[in-house]
Amino acid sequence: MTKATDFPLTSFHWGTYRAEARNGDLVALHPFEEDPDPSPIGQGYLGALKGPDRITAPMVRKSWLEGGPGTKGSLRGKDAFVEVSWDEAEQLVADELTRVINTHGNQSIFAGSYGWASAGRFHHAQSHLKRFLNLLGGFTPSVNSYSLASGEVILPHVLGGAELIYDATSWQSIIESCDLMVAFGGVPIKNSMIGQGGLGAHRTRPALLEARAAGVEFVNISPLKSDLPDALSAEWIAPRPSTDAALMIGLAHVLLSEGLSDRAFLDRYTVGFDRFANYLTGESDGIVKNTDWAAEICGIRSEEIQSLARRMASGRTMISVAWALTRQDHGEQNFWLGTVLAAMLGQIGLPGGGVGFGYGAVNTVGLERPSPRFQAVPQGRNKVKTFIPVARIAEMLENPGGEFDYNGKKHQFPDTKLIWWAGGNPFHHHQDLNRLRRAWARPDTVIVNDWCWNSAAQHADIVLPCTTPLERADITLSPRDPYLVVMDKVVEPSGQARDDYDIFRGIARHLGIDRKYSEERDADQWITWLYEQSRKSATRAQIDLPPLDELRKTGWFKMPAPNEPHIMLGKFRQDPEASPLRTPSGKIEIFSEKIASFGYDDCPGHPTWMEPVEWLGRAEQGQLHLISNQPKNKLHSQLDQGPVAQGDRIGGREPAMLHPDDAAAYGIRDGDCIRVFNGRGACLCGAVVSDSIVPGVIQISTGAWFRPGPNTDVCLSGNPNVLCKDKGTSRLSQGPTAHSCLVRVALQDERL
Incomplete structure (x- = not known):
């Protein structure tokens, strides 16, 4: 009888199977036999690999094919596609790259190509795109992430490194030594998948449950009760969204005024x-930032803030600040104030x-693991300086x-003529999708591998139709995870x-750079080279990895955990002179002279409400x-068409959760089709009425494929990014502000 362990292994960003x-x-x-809490997301592939949404041949937009680059960009998303041969598709791309580079320069190619793509070390779409374009002279990239851009920029100033x-x-x-974990934004299990x-x-x-069994207590500070599991018996404090900074300032005032600070x-x-x-x-501005001040902003009782600060x-307290809190207007302040x-x-x-920044944001945060340097696909040097x-x-x-403005300097936007996206979906990640769609019509050419x-x-x-990991x-070689997995x-x-x-x-063959691009290796030879280079690097870090032939026989290998639990900034605490931070002072910068020198009114020299x-x-x-x-049933928008994501839909639409009081005010019941809207756009959702969300707040997970109806900008599948404002968090980081967004709701006739 065939056992599950007899089947070949494969690995994704959401687990191994x-x-x-x-x-x-x-x-x-x-499920992989080593995984105590497998994710259901992988099951979304069943039926999707050969489903109606599969791209099975190279395709070209009809108007572009007939009229050439720049033809009717406003029809993107509406126009029909024409199947072409691979040779014709390759020639079209090669010719367009040559035209754009010769006429407009490499900086006019935007290949941010943000997304998660494949978990495999070699078949990583963005790495190949960047390697390829760098051989042609480069491209304009993007920096930082949608997940926590403002956190990635502020931490080097405050703590010396992102x-x-x-x-x-x-x-x-935490299990061994913590008494209280205060989780701003919670520790959402769905994200940690x-x-x-x-x-x-x-x-x-498992770690949260072990911590609770060891006596650790939890406080969930979030508009959503589900941001910590019920099994933790956490105290739930629900401030108004986007007011976490004011709450932290109120807590800081208690620590200062009551002599509780160190x-x-x-x-x-x-x-x-x-x-x-x-x-x-209030000495600097005449406004005392006590708990009464914070309570008025946050909608939490002053006494509750005082009690939490004393507790x-x-x-021993661990303060966890969720990545999501950086996606508020002025999101930099939350990482700074948590510090x-x-x-x-x-x-x-x-x-x-x-x-800690983002416990539960991904499985990686808090993981007991070694941190070797594994070899990635070499990308070469990008000669273009714009970003x-x-x-x-x-x-x-x-x-x-x-x-x-960005991080203390002024920069200039390029004149983009060509966009190339491989391994992601900007119509998931970006905000104000109707604005993006109008802007997306401007370039001469858009190429997508998917x-x-x-x-x-x-x-x-x-x-250009690409394969899936299956x-x-x-091979899975992640320096952030202890498991190495052969992906068959x-x-x-x-x-x-x-x-x-x-x-x-x-x-590359059409452009005469095949030998440089491939280095005359096929995919299997590249995988072997990547592994052998990684094995040498691991040996230098005193980690012994098995030979590749042996790994292929066993299918997986787990690197040993460190002997002692890891403590962030432990060496700095032991001897700040011998192990200084990479800040200008070598210390934690509660006031940053460097940030102050930028003169940004939306990000001054110390954390501020x-x-x-x-x-x-x-x-x-x-x-x-x-x-x-983030959704619980897919990674961003990946596998939205699969049975797991579709199984959670209400009438084919993304669920929208709102409090019973708000539902009653609009005559909304469970399962009703509702229209969520503001001046930027609208989407249709299925109502979920629950007291697990605070009044005045509505929750819609991201990830539904943007599907505007005919002759309308209303997203029929319920993508909330049609509603979110496309604004930078501040001039320091220019991160996204998706979580600072007001909307209205109404019952909707489903005939739209």
Whole structure:
């Protein structure tokens, strides 16, 4: 009898599975025997590999094919596609690249290509795209991530490096030494189902349960009760969305005014606290930032804030700040203030205490693991110096040559003529999709590599069909996960789909750069080279990896955990002179002279409360605050067409959760079709009425494929990004502000 462990392994960003195929079709994905909490997301592939949304041949938009580059860009997303041969598609791409580079320069090619693509080390779409374009002279890239751009920019100023996001104190240290975890934004299990580069075993839920059994107490600070599991018996504090900074400032005032802060720690390990203290007491601006002040902003009782601050100071406390909090207007302030609170408590660098950025955001954060340097596909050097912050795509397309501020400098938007996207979906990640769609019509040409007709592919001129991880061999080598997994080819590619490597190699032949691009290696030879280079690197880090032949026989290998639980900034605490931070002072910068020198009124020299562009404190009658968080049934928009994601739909639409009081005010019942709208757009959703969300707030997960109706901008599938404002968090980081968004709701006639 065949056992699940007899089936070949494959790995995705949401976990590792045993893949069962029959007669050339995928019939089951069995959980990996090492995984205590497998994700259901992988099951979304069943029926989708050869489903109606599969792209099986190269396709070209009809108007573009007939009229050439720049023809009727406004028809992207509406126009018909024409099938062409691979040779014709390769020649069209090669000719267009040559035209754009010779006429407009390499900076006019935008290849931010943001997305997660494949978990395999070799078949990583963006790496191949960037390697290919760098051989032609380069391209304009994007920097930072939609997930936490403002956090990635602020942390180097405050703590000396964005890498600390993934260097959190380990779960084991929390289990052994923590008394209280205060989770701003919660620790959402659904988000922790994901890990960049693939993962072997989900750790977050088991770790939380082990911590609770060990006596750790939890506080969930979020508009959503589900942001911490019920099994933790967490205290739920629900501030108004986008007011977390004010709440943290109120907590800091209690620690200061009641003598609960650790002055010795502040004096030795930080700079600028007195400037911040003057802000708390009102000496600098005449406004005392006490708990009464915070309560009025946050909608939480003053006494509740005082009680939490005293509780935090009474034992070993871990402050967790969710990545989602950086996606508010002025989102930089939340990571900065979380650090300040931990510094005032004096627990940074101690076991089980301090601050962590994004526990539960991905499986990686808090994972007990070694951190070797694994070899990636070499991308070469990009000669182009222009770039954009990741969330400024629409502005770049609308304003060629315009200036923007970023991290203390002024930069200029390129005049984009060609967009190439491989391995992602901008019509998922970006905000104000109707604005993006109008801007997307401007470039001469849009090329997309993808395996299914998602909204990015539908808005392309040339679509190059690629394979999925199940249709090719690869290897999982993530420096952020202890498991190495041999990814076997399970089924043959659908139709004429090709690996991204073969797609670029084919185009490279037309441009005369095939030898440079491929280095005369096939895919298997590249995988072997990547592994052998990684094995050498691991040996230097005193990690012994098995020979590749042995790994292929066993299918997987787990690197040993470190001997001691990891403590973020432990060495800095032990000896700040010998192990200084990479900040100008070498210390934690509560006041940053460098940031102050930028002169940004939306990000001054110390953490500050600034009103969001949209929030309930300035809402009109009938407006609700939208929380557009990550989905539980897919990774971003991947596998939205699959049975897992579709199984959660209500009438084919994304669910929208709202409080019974708000539902009653509009005559809405469970399962009703509702229209969620504002001045930027509208989407249709299925109502879920629940007291697990606070009044005045509505929650719609991201990831539904953008599907505007005929002759309308209303998204019929319920993508909330049609509603979110496309604005930078501040001039410092220009991150996305999706979570600072007001909307209205109404019952909807389903005939639209």
